[in-house]
Amino acid sequence: MVHKTPIIVIGNGLTAKVMCAAMDYFNLEYTQLIPAKSDVTDSRTTTINLASQKMLSHLNLWSFSAEDSTKITEILVSQKSFGTNCFHNKSNASSLCFSLDGEPMAWTIENNSLLQSCYELNLQSPSQICVYEEALSFDFSPLSVNVRDSKGAQWQAELLIACDGAHSQARVAAGLSSTSLAARQKAVIARINLNRFHNNKAFQRFLPDGPIALMPIKAQEAALVWSATNKVADTLSKMSDSDFTYQVREKLGDGFSELTINSKRGIWPLNPSITRSMGQPGLLLAGDSSHSIHPLAGMGFNLALGDIAVICDCLDSARNNGLSFSHPSILTDYQAKRRVEVEAVIGVTQGLNRLFSHKSFQLKLLPSSLIDFGLDIMDMLPIKKQLTQIATGGVLTSASLFSDI
Numbered sequence: 001m002v003h004k005t006p007i008i009v010i011g012n013g014l015t016a017k018v019m020c021a022a023m024d025y026f027n028l029e030y031t032q033l034i035p036a037k038s039d040v041t042d043s044r045t046t047t048i049n050l051a052s053q054k055m056l057s058h059l060n061l062w063s064f065s066a067e068d069s070t071k072i073t074e075i076l077v078s079q080k081s082f083g084t085n086c087f088h089n090k091s092n093a094s095s096l097c098f099s100l101d102g103e104p105m106a107w108t109i110e111n112n113s114l115l116q117s118c119y120e121l122n123l124q125s126p127s128q129i130c131v132y133e134e135a136l137s138f139d140f141s142p143l144s145v146n147v148r149d150s151k152g153a154q155w156q157a158e159l160l161i162a163c164d165g166a167h168s169q170a171r172v173a174a175g176l177s178s179t180s181l182a183a184r185q186k187a188v189i190a191r192i193n194l195n196r197f198h199n200n201k202a203f204q205r206f207l208p209d210g211p212i213a214l215m216p217i218k219a220q221e222a223a224l225v226w227s228a229t230n231k232v233a234d235t236l237s238k239m240s241d242s243d244f245t246y247q248v249r250e251k252l253g254d255g256f257s258e259l260t261i262n263s264k265r266g267i268w269p270l271n272p273s274i275t276r277s278m279g280q281p282g283l284l285l286a287g288d289s290s291h292s293i294h295p296l297a298g299m300g301f302n303l304a305l306g307d308i309a310v311i312c313d314c315l316d317s318a319r320n321n322g323l324s325f326s327h328p329s330i331l332t333d334y335q336a337k338r339r340v341e342v343e344a345v346i347g348v349t350q351g352l353n354r355l356f357s358h359k360s361f362q363l364k365l366l367p368s369s370l371i372d373f374g375l376d377i378m379d380m381l382p383i384k385k386q387l388t389q390i391a392t393g394g395v396l397t398s399a400s401l402f403s404d405i
């Protein structure tokens with residue numbers, strides 16, 4: 001039997017979960033397909049920018065206690081290690097300080113807490129969740145898409161929304177090519193006890209192998225994301241706890257001499273990539289299936305939320321105009337509203353990573369004397385204001401879910 005539904009959503013990560021919550025908010029009927037074997041826990045943390053926080057509040061997905069969502073009021077980016085007064089002053093040479101005069105710029109949340117909020121909200125959803133076995137095959141025609149699993153279960157829809165990550169099966173099946181922005185890096189993640197108050201500051205130091213970043217969480221903790229060349233990251237993930245603690249303290253500097261590691265380490269391959277087209281009529285790519293970016297700016301999931309907000313507006317307007325969800329204007333509209341922001345964020349993250357983490361790339365772009373000046377000079381230029389605006393979100397993309405509540 002073929003299960004007919006207007007829209008199919010595939011994927012089981014954060015993008016798919018929030019996509020379903022947003023479709024419920026817009027009263028759009030859909031079926032979510034999730035693989036029988038899939039890991040629904042995620043020990044990472046995510047920084048959520050101002051625009052994304054508004055959107056999650058609209059969707060009733062922002063019910064975190066102060067303990068579970070930590071404000072970030074200042075971000076210090078440097079090429080040099082941080083001194084003992086880094087929690088109080090902007091004291092470093094070669095550093096760039098982002099702030100909105102004490103107002104929150106972003107929040108750090110636990111991915112598992114957001115997944116749990118989505119799960120609880122999805123329990124009230126009138127739409128269906130179907131579990132499929134093993135691999136899916138896809139058949140795209142101008143007016144519909146047919147999806148079949150290896151046990152013969154079949155679904156038919158006007159539109160497929162692929163939220164199935166950077167290695168999207170749906171994107172591959174549609175023949176949409178994705179360009180790899182090879183970084184040859186992996187990220188080592190861990191939870192840190194700072195053994196002092198973080199004062200809502202985030203820190204990032206660019207090392208020649210890749211950036212090491214600390215995002216504040218709770219009152220005295222931080223989430224560590226240390227990106228490095230594959231070889232260095234593998235070594236970091238396998239060394240003893242005491243050696244790892246030493247390395248983290250050493251790279252961050254005297255301001256962090258008291259920190260201890262209070263979790264197991266995790267390791268994530270980084271495969272930045274972008275797909276030229278964000279879909280085809282009857283198929284829309286959202287989140288990492290469309291663009292997977294380096295975590296150095298903490299923007300990957302924030303971009304996914306922008307995709308979701310715009311897709312919902314496009315589908316709502318198509319429905320109001322009596323169009324089918326496979327109508328080509330939906331893709332045109334979606335791309336027109338998303339392309340600028342996605343390309344701007346990819347350009348900034350790739351550019352910073354290439355400029356400052358030159359060991360990860362074959363080509364060193366500038367001599368180190370100039371690179372040492374880079375952040376200092378940037379601190380004085382108007383580009384810093386533009387970067388702050390892009391990082392807080394909602395500037396290059398407008399959507400009803402980003403509006404004030």
Ligand SMILES: Cc1cc2nc3c(=O)[nH]c(=O)nc-3n(C[C@H](O)[C@H](O)[C@H](O)COP(=O)(O)OP(=O)(O)OC[C@H]3O[C@@H](n4cnc5c(N)ncnc54)[C@H](O)[C@@H]3O)c2cc1C
Binds near residue numbers: 010038
């Ligand atoms: C170390 C690290 C730190 C990061 N920190 C931040 C941050 O601070 N802020 C930020 O905004 N972003 C951050 N990001 C980026 C962010 O995590 C990703 O952009 C986001 O998780 C992408 O979610 P997704 O659901 O699109 O893809 P994924 O998380 O890859 O999820 C895809 C899901 O689809 C499932 N799937 C695959 N194939 C199928 C199929 N055929 N059918 C159904 N399901 C399928 C998979 O099992 C998976 O669950 C970080 C990334 C990394 C690696």
